[in-house]
Amino acid sequence: MASKEEKRRRAALVQAMVAEDTAKAIEEMPISLAHLGQLFDHLDVELENGCDHTPRITAAFLTSNGLNLEVILPWLHDQGGFCDCEILANVEESWESEISKNT
Numbered sequence: 001m002a003s004k005e006e007k008r009r010r011a012a013l014v015q016a017m018v019a020e021d022t023a024k025a026i027e028e029m030p031i032s033l034a035h036l037g038q039l040f041d042h043l044d045v046e047l048e049n050g051c052d053h054t055p056r057i058t059a060a061f062l063t064s065n066g067l068n069l070e071v072i073l074p075w076l077h078d079q080g081g082f083c084d085c086e087i088l089a090n091v092e093e094s095w096e097s098e099i100s101k102n103t
């Protein structure tokens with residue numbers, strides 16, 4: 001028979017799975033939705049000159065806004081954003097609805 005302790009542990013595991021959910025993801029993201037929205041707007045403009053397949057524009061934006069690029073760049077990589085155009089193409093798609101809801 002499952003003890004209370006065991007039930008609590010299982011409930012916590014279920015919660016941890018639900019935690020994959022958007023609210024949790026937003027809570028854990030290393031950049032605010034507002035900054036992320038600004039980054040996408042900035043990339044939109046800057047990428048008119050083409051992408052050199054580095055995250056150069058993103059890195060410059062993060063630095064000039066005092067954001068932690070050592071944490072944010074790997075987070076962008078995890079979402080398929082390895083260079084500026086991929087960040088705009090792959091990452092914006094995941095977040096644009098949240099950005100418009102929350103900003």
Ligand SMILES: [Zn+2]
Nearest residue numbers: 051053083085
């Ligand atoms: Zn690129």
